[in-house]
Amino acid sequence: MRLLVCVKRVPAPGARINLTEDAQAIDARHLSFTVSPHEECAVEEAIRLKEIHGGSVTVMTLGPAEAEEQLRYAVSVGADQAALLVTNGSDWDPQATAAALAARIAEAEAADGVFDLILVGNESADSGGYQVGVRVAHTLGRPIVGGIKGLAIEDGFVSARRETGSAVEVYRLPLPAMVAVKEGINLPRYPTLPGRLKAKKAEVASAPASANPGGLVMNRLLTPAEQKTTTTILGRGPEAAPAVVDLFEELGLL
Amino acid sequence: MNRVLVYIEHDDGVIAETSMQALTFGGGLGEVEVVSVGETALGGWQIQHPLLTDYAPEAIAESLAQLVGAEMPGVVLAGGTERGNEVMAHVAALLDLPLAANVTEVRPSGDAWDLTRIRWGGSLLEEATLTAIVKLATVAPHVIEAANFPFRAATVFTPELADELARTMVFERVTLSEGITLTTAPVVVSGGRGVGSPEGFAVLEELAGMLGGAVGCSRVVTNNGWRPHSDQVGQTGTRVAPNLYIACGISGAIQHWVGMMASKNVLAINNDAEAPMVTKADYAVIGDLHPILDAIVAEVRRRRAG
Incomplete structure (x- = not known):
C-alpha cells in the first residue's frame, strides 16, 4: 500500500502571537516550529496503516527550505520518503499551494505508482483555508472527505468516521482516495533513537516550487483587539472556596 | 444589485444558526437568494435529486456549481462550519475560483473585495484581497447576529449528477x-498540566457533576494520554461557550484560549498569578488547585445540606 501525507510547517505560538514589523508574518524569532496538529495525526495514521497493511509512507510539504526539519521529524516516527517543494518562504494562497502539490504528486505517481490513500490535515493551524486538500483531490480526480477521526482500509475501500456532535457519520470511499483528518484520530508517537538517526541520514527530495498566484492575496496580518478584562481575585488557597461558591450562586449554578 | 447565493444547512427544515448568520451577512452585500438541499421547501433555490438522500459534499458542491453556472451570481456564501467550509472548497475547486474561508468583514473595492478573515482559530486576523468573477466565501461563526430573514417561495433546481458522486455520501x-x-x-x-495526573481529574469530575457540567482539558493533557481527545477544548479540539468556564492549572496558550474565549465567565485556578489564563480571566483563585478544589466541593456540599 502506497500512502502519502501532506504536511505544513507552522510556528508553535505560546500565549501571545507577535507579528513582524511589516505585518506579513508571525514573529518567529523566539518560537519553535512544528507540523500542524491535524497533520501530525495524519502522519501517525499513515504509519499505523503501513504497520497493518505493509507498503510505504511518503511525506510531502511545500514551504521554505527549513521545512526539511518537519519532514525529517516525520521520517523519525516512521515515514519512508520525504519530498520538499521549496518556496522563498512567502505566503502562498491555497490555489497556488494545491496546484504545486498536485503537480508534484502526479509526477511521483507517474514514476512509482498511484498512492492508494493520501492524507491531509483538515485545516492548517495558521492560515486555516480549509481547501488545499479538496483542490488537490479534484486535480487528481480522487474522492475526499474531511473531518475524519477514524480510518480503516478493507477490500479496496477506506471507511472513514466523522463526528457531528449528535451523530457519527461513516463514509466509504473507493481507493485511490483522500481523507482530511482531525486531531484525536490517534495519539501520535514520539520518535525513537533509531528513528532519529534514520531521519538524520534520510534523503529529502527537494525541488523548487514557483507560484502561479490565485485570486486571494494576503495583504497583512493583525491581532484582534483584545477585550480588556480586569481579573477579580477571589482569594488565595482553600480559604477562597466560600467566595467561589458565592459566585456559583450569583451565576445561578447551584 | 449584486445577487448573493447563500447555501444554508438545515435539519428537516430547522436552519443552523450559522446559516442564519450567513444570510444576514449576505444581506449586507446584495440581494440574497437562499439555496438549500432536500425535500423541505425553505424558499429560494431548492436543490433536489434522487442521489441526494444524505450529506454528500461532492454531489452538493456539483449541484451548487451548476446553479452558479446557470445563474451567474456575484457572490456565493455559506456558514464557516465543517460542512460549509467543505462544500465551498469543493465548489471552488470545481469552478477553479478562489475561496476565502471564515470571513469576518467585507469591504467592496471596485470589482474586488478587501476582506478580513480569521487565522489561528480566531487569535489572528488576515486582511486580504479577493479578485474573482464569482466571489466565494464562508462567514466565520458569530461575527454577526442573525436577523429575521423573509423566506420566499421555493424554486426547485434539479442538477445533473453522475452516479459516481455518491462515493462521498454518508454511508452509515x-x-x-x-x-x-x-x-x-x-x-x-x-x-491542564497543573492537574498532574489522570487520577487528579477525579475532583474535577466531582465538581462538574455537582454543577451539572462537563469536564474539559487542555491539549497537553490529551497528549499525555490523561484524558480522551473528545474532552479537549481548543483550536484543534472542541469550541465551548458555557456560562462558567473553570480553568484549573491551565496556563492559557493561544491554542486553548480560542476554544473557550466565548465563555460568558471564566474562573482561573492557578498557582501562577502571572499565567495568561489568570490575567485574561474574569475571576481567579491563586494557589495549589487540589486543596482549592477539595474546599470548593466541600463548600458546595455544606450549602446544599444546609
Missing part, C-alpha cells in the same frame, strides 16, 4: 445518545 449514520456534552454544558470544569 449512528446517532449518539444526548447527555451533557462539552458544547451544551452550562459549566465546564477544565484541567
